[in-house]
Amino acid sequence: xxxxxVQRDLDNLTLTITAEFAxxxxxxWQIYADPRQLEKVWGPPTYPATVVDHxxxxxxxxxxYMTGPEGDxxxxxxxxxxxxxxxxxxxxxxxxxxxxxxxxEMPVSRSTFTFTxxxxxxxxxxxxxxxxxxxxQQVLEMGLEEGATLAINQIDELIVS
Numbered sequence: 001x002x003x004x005x006v007q008r009d010l011d012n013l014t015l016t017i018t019a020e021f022a023x024x025x026x027x028x029w030q031i032y033a034d035p036r037q038l039e040k041v042w043g044p045p046t047y048p049a050t051v052v053d054h055x056x057x058x059x060x061x062x063x064x065y066m067t068g069p070e071g072d073x074x075x076x077x078x079x080x081x082x083x084x085x086x087x088x089x090x091x092x093x094x095x096x097x098x099x100x101x102x103x104x105e106m107p108v109s110r111s112t113f114t115f116t117x118x119x120x121x122x123x124x125x126x127x128x129x130x131x132x133x134x135x136x137q138q139v140l141e142m143g144l145e146e147g148a149t150l151a152i153n154q155i156d157e158l159i160v161s
Contacts, residue, residue, distance in 0.1 A: 002124075002156050003149045008140065010133045015145060017126040019152050023159040025115045028122045029086030031155060032056070032113065040158050042066070044150035047074070052100070056083055062091070063100040075100055081110070088114045093128065107135035126152070 002019040009016070021028055031037045035054035042049035043066040053063040062078040075098050078091040090113075095106035102108070109128040116123050126148070130136040 001153050003152050006145055006149065008136075008145070010136060013130045013133060013136050015128045015130075015136065015140070015148075017145075017148055017152060019124045019126070019155070020118060020121060021124065021155060021159060022121045025117055025122045026086045027159055028115050028124060028155070031158060032089060033085070035062075037158060038062075039064075041151055041154045044147040045154065047147070056080055056089065058082055063096070065098065073098060077102065078111075086115060088112060107131070107139050109135075109139075124152075 002021055003017060004020055005018040007014075007016040031041060033056055035051035038054070039049045039051050042051070042064060047066040047068050049064045049066050051062065051064045053061055055061055058080055060080040062080070063075070064077075065073045065075040067073050075096040077094055077096045077100055079094075080089070080091045082088070082090040091111055092108055093111045094108040095103045097103060107130055109130050111126065111128045114125045114127075116125075130139070
């Protein structure tokens with residue numbers, strides 16, 4: 001399993017997930033840069049993602065929806081803040097309605113994904129920062145930690161195929 005550590009920090013309003021992959025940084029970056037590959041790892045296995053828009057440039061937007069086992073759909077968006085290909089990506093990550101309009105009543109995080117060389121492969125650090133402890137607690141109660149861990153653990157299968 002690629003995920004090696006998960007840290008909840010309610011004082012700093014962050015959820016940090018660390019994972020290690022037996023692939024170079026450039027290969028891990030490509031998963032996020034290619035919408036068809038991203039679809040295979042963004043949602044947990046029972047909620048696969050469909051990426052609709054994918055513009056990984058500052059100011060760009062990624063929109064997607066995840067489809068549950070009963071056909072229920074949940075949409076989200078990324079608003080890209082910074083890109084340092086292939087080392088890091090920072091974006092605002094939020095919930096949306098099915099027309100990809102942000103849902104203001106739902107938490108938004110500032111997420112930074114960092115990829116560094118480590119032991120001949122890649123260490124990925126996923127940090128999501130929330131505006132309040134309540135917002136972080138809300139997404140934790142929704143199963144974010146488990147869902148993100150399951151989603152990230154799918155990357156191994158993708159990089160060996």
